[in-house]
Amino acid sequence: xxxxxxxQNREVHWVNYPELLNYELPSSDxxxxxxxxxxxxxxxxxxxxxxxxxxxxxxxFKGHGKYGELLHDLFDETMVIMETIxxxxxxxxxxxCHNNETLADVxxxxxxxxxxxxxxxxxxxxxxxxxxxxxxxxxxxxxYIKRFEEGWLxxxxxxxxxxxxxxxxxxxxxxxxxxxxLEQQELWNQISIEPIKWIEEDYGKEGNGFWVVAYTKNxxxxxNDIEDGFNISSYSxxxxxxxxxxxxxxxxxxxxxxxxxxxxxxxK
Numbered sequence: 001x002x003x004x005x006x007x008q009n010r011e012v013h014w015v016n017y018p019e020l021l022n023y024e025l026p027s028s029d030x031x032x033x034x035x036x037x038x039x040x041x042x043x044x045x046x047x048x049x050x051x052x053x054x055x056x057x058x059x060x061f062k063g064h065g066k067y068g069e070l071l072h073d074l075f076d077e078t079m080v081i082m083e084t085i086x087x088x089x090x091x092x093x094x095x096x097c098h099n100n101e102t103l104a105d106v107x108x109x110x111x112x113x114x115x116x117x118x119x120x121x122x123x124x125x126x127x128x129x130x131x132x133x134x135x136x137x138x139x140x141x142x143x144y145i146k147r148f149e150e151g152w153l154x155x156x157x158x159x160x161x162x163x164x165x166x167x168x169x170x171x172x173x174x175x176x177x178x179x180x181x182l183e184q185q186e187l188w189n190q191i192s193i194e195p196i197k198w199i200e201e202d203y204g205k206e207g208n209g210f211w212v213v214a215y216t217k218n219x220x221x222x223x224n225d226i227e228d229g230f231n232i233s234s235y236s237x238x239x240x241x242x243x244x245x246x247x248x249x250x251x252x253x254x255x256x257x258x259x260x261x262x263x264x265x266x267x268k
Contacts, residue, residue, distance in 0.1 A: 001128075004142050008112075009122065009125070012127045014137070014138040015129070015130045021048075021049055026056060027056050029057070029059060029120055030056075031126070031127045032061050032127075034130055035130075036063075036133060037066040037203075041132055054078070054091055060095070061094070062109070063096070064106045065099065072096065072097035108154050143247075169195045173195070173251060176230070184252055188214065191216055193214060195211045195223075198240060216258075220232070220234070220241060221251075232258055232261075233245050
């Protein structure tokens with residue numbers, strides 16, 4: 001477990017999967033947010049995990065991603081079995097699923113959109129997050145906290161989503177370039193290309209890929225029009241993005257992240 005920040009008096013903890021299943025959970029006043037989109041969670045495994053969360057006085061569970069609804073259903077099934085077959089006292093855990101919302105928006109709800117019992121100790125709530133696909137999103141979550149503190153609100157994904165068009169991506173690029181520092185612009189000028197769509201196997205099929213706007217020898221900058229933000233991913237072959245990213249960054253933020261990563265590598 002790693003404490004990665006605090007916002008609105010709520011501690012945020014990141015747990016890498018599969019450490020999650022063996023993690024010593026908080027004993028009271030906590031919220032659990034799990035995201036899963038690539039591999040279907042094992043039902044038996046998570047029935048046991050959810051029993052553990054209930055025993056440790058979980059307040060609310062949020063399932064996010066492609067399998068967010070399945071996680072929600074598994075949790076509800078666990079509660080029904082415990083109450084109706086095992087004669088467990090009424091379980092008051094609030095469960096929600098968020099298949100069509102961004103991770104940033106669901107994370108934001110952990111602070112502002114919760115329905116908690118009167119006995120809740122609001123000064124000591126903990127939020128435990130994990131990605132069941134094995135992706136370490138600690139830095140992403142910390143970035144969200146920083147932006148929340150600056151007054152930023154995440155975007156919700158629209159149910160009538162359509163892929164972004166070429167002129168729209170050009171407009172977003174121009175907005176980002178106009179906000180860049182001179183150093184950021186220098187890097188941008190070195191690596192930028194005319195936007196072109198590359199394949200991404202997890203979520204790119206519906207929109208015939210994602211718009212790539214720049215690349216280096218092993219990194220690609222592309223726009224995620226599902227999450228509304230620029231992302232950095234690795235690539236092995238031109239035309240194929242290796243891994244999905246769900247950042248909601250403006251272009252100048254993404255360029256700065258790439259610049260920082262490059263500086264870090266150069267120092268080693």
